[in-house]
Amino acid sequence: MSDQKEEAIFLAALEVFSAKGFDRATMDEIALKAEVAKGTLFYRYKSKDELFLSLIRRAIDRFFADARNAMAGVDHAADKIAKAIQVQTELSFQYPEFAKLLLSDVWGKLNRQQQFRGCLELYLQFLRTIIEEGILRGELKPTDSTLLAASIFGMTAAATLHLLVSEKRVELAETIKELQQYCLNSILLHH
Amino acid sequence: MSDQKEEAIFLAALEVFSAKGFDRATMDEIALKAEVAKGTLFYRYKSKDELFLSLIRRAIDRFFADARNAMAGVDHAADKIAKAIQVQTELSFQYPEFAKLLLSDVWGKLNRQQQFRGCLELYLQFLRTIIEEGILRGELKPTDSTLLAASIFGMTAAATLHLLVSEKRVELAETIKELQQYCLNSILLHH
DNA sequence: ATTTTTATACTGACTGGTCAAACTAATAAT
DNA sequence: ATTATTAGTTTGACCAGTCAGTATAAAAAT
Numbered sequence: 001m002s003d004q005k006e007e008a009i010f011l012a013a014l015e016v017f018s019a020k021g022f023d024r025a026t027m028d029e030i031a032l033k034a035e036v037a038k039g040t041l042f043y044r045y046k047s048k049d050e051l052f053l054s055l056i057r058r059a060i061d062r063f064f065a066d067a068r069n070a071m072a073g074v075d076h077a078a079d080k081i082a083k084a085i086q087v088q089t090e091l092s093f094q095y096p097e098f099a100k101l102l103l104s105d106v107w108g109k110l111n112r113q114q115q116f117r118g119c120l121e122l123y124l125q126f127l128r129t130i131i132e133e134g135i136l137r138g139e140l141k142p143t144d145s146t147l148l149a150a151s152i153f154g155m156t157a158a159a160t161l162h163l164l165v166s167e168k169r170v171e172l173a174e175t176i177k178e179l180q181q182y183c184l185n186s187i188l189l190h191h
Numbered sequence: 192m193s194d195q196k197e198e199a200i201f202l203a204a205l206e207v208f209s210a211k212g213f214d215r216a217t218m219d220e221i222a223l224k225a226e227v228a229k230g231t232l233f234y235r236y237k238s239k240d241e242l243f244l245s246l247i248r249r250a251i252d253r254f255f256a257d258a259r260n261a262m263a264g265v266d267h268a269a270d271k272i273a274k275a276i277q278v279q280t281e282l283s284f285q286y287p288e289f290a291k292l293l294l295s296d297v298w299g300k301l302n303r304q305q306q307f308r309g310c311l312e313l314y315l316q317f318l319r320t321i322i323e324e325g326i327l328r329g330e331l332k333p334t335d336s337t338l339l340a341a342s343i344f345g346m347t348a349a350a351t352l353h354l355l356v357s358e359k360r361v362e363l364a365e366t367i368k369e370l371q372q373y374c375l376n377s378i379l380l381h382h
Numbered sequence: 383a384t385t386t387t388t389a390t391a392c393t394g395a396c397t398g399g400t401c402a403a404a405c406t407a408a409t410a411a412t
Numbered sequence: 413a414t415t416a417t418t419a420g421t422t423t424g425a426c427c428a429g430t431c432a433g434t435a436t437a438a439a440a441a442t
Binding site for chain 2 (some may be wrong): 021023100103117143146147151153154155156158161163168178179181182183
């Protein structure tokens with residue numbers, strides 16, 4: 001039960017799944033990168049699916065924790081949303097390949113993908129709560145909180161991925177500020 | 192070079208790739224669904240990659256044409272953006288599985304995925320032009336047009352997919368209106 | 383006549399998962 | 413102290429299935 005091995009497997013899985021996506025990632029490559037025999041992977045995880053999910057859970061938990069953390073002491077709903085956008089953008093820049101994996105594999109019907117979605121849903125739920133509170137407190141316009149939460153998440157994910165993929169050098173801080181403004185102010189000059 | 196066969200292959204490929212994603216889709220199944228011998232697929236397309244790309248090109252061309260069409264006679268940049276959101280949302284609702292495929296497979300590094308991205312880029316370029324014109328004409332606040340274009344696309348894609356995947360019954364028209372407002376007005380009540 | 387299609391069988395590379403054997407270290411028995 | 417036992421862990425060769433792509437020879441279609 002060496003924690004070292006577990007950590008090595010986690011890092012290798014993160015790397016390989018991120019680089020190749022679920023289907024093209026192989027257990028052989030993960031084992032190789034983790035410097036562990038293939039059998040060890042299956043001793044510790046029932047299947048490729050399970051290894052993948054354990055990775056996802058750990059990563060999303062951390063994302064979630066970061067987001068909660070960033071909002072400690074923040075009161076206004078708009079400010080909380082701004083923080084959420086910031087944390088998500090920072091994570092995308094820090095783990096771009098993982099962010100791609102996230103946006104690529106959440107939409108499917110397979111069991112693994114549904115469970116994956118369940119993890120992400122926890123975060124969206126959290127956003128929803130913030131939105132609903134904001135509406136109740138008269139800070140936000142009434143709207144379908146589910147739709148808005150998904151919109152904020154999707155806008156941030158796709159925008160950052162597009163930047164990362166297009167390989168333009170960009171200022172992280174500047175990007176965050178603009179995304180926050182799209183969402184929180186109008187893009188219109190007069191209205 | 193019967194057009195009938197080509198159409199059958201197109202439809203079958205659309206269906207199978209949409210349902211399974213690129214990796215899990217098999218040429219055998221596509222051939223079966225198209226009621227065509229497997230050899231025919233390889234006679235007409237060099238490889239699975241090529242078949243996939245021809246499908247993508249055709250689909251995105253159509254999306255692009257729809258968008259252009261919807262904007263004929265529309266003048267204000269904000270109205271054009273509203274139309275873009277509308278067309279994209281309608282297409283997501285009409286071909287939900289294909290929309291998933293789109294958002295899942297555009298981010299990769301593989302040759303096929305890069306070419307795929309090239310197709311989508313044409314559309315984003317188109318959005319950019321609209322945005323830049325809007326800025327020049329003093330209708331939109333100055334911003335990085337690339338970032339905004341990607342944000343609009345991503346917001347719309349992720350929001351609609353999330354609805355489709357969560358299987359809540361929703362009003363298409365209502366959804367479109369809300370997404371347009373997120374983008375074009377503020378979500379804030381006072382500002 | 384030439385191109386296109388079909389049905390079927392085949393190849394060969396790849397990969398998730400298995401399993402019996404081997405290793406390790408701690409504990410119990412002598 | 414030394415040996416035996418036990419339980420958990422690790423190994424890597426191996427298996428069975430899958431699938432893109434090929435081959436072929438006959439039949440349709442143009």
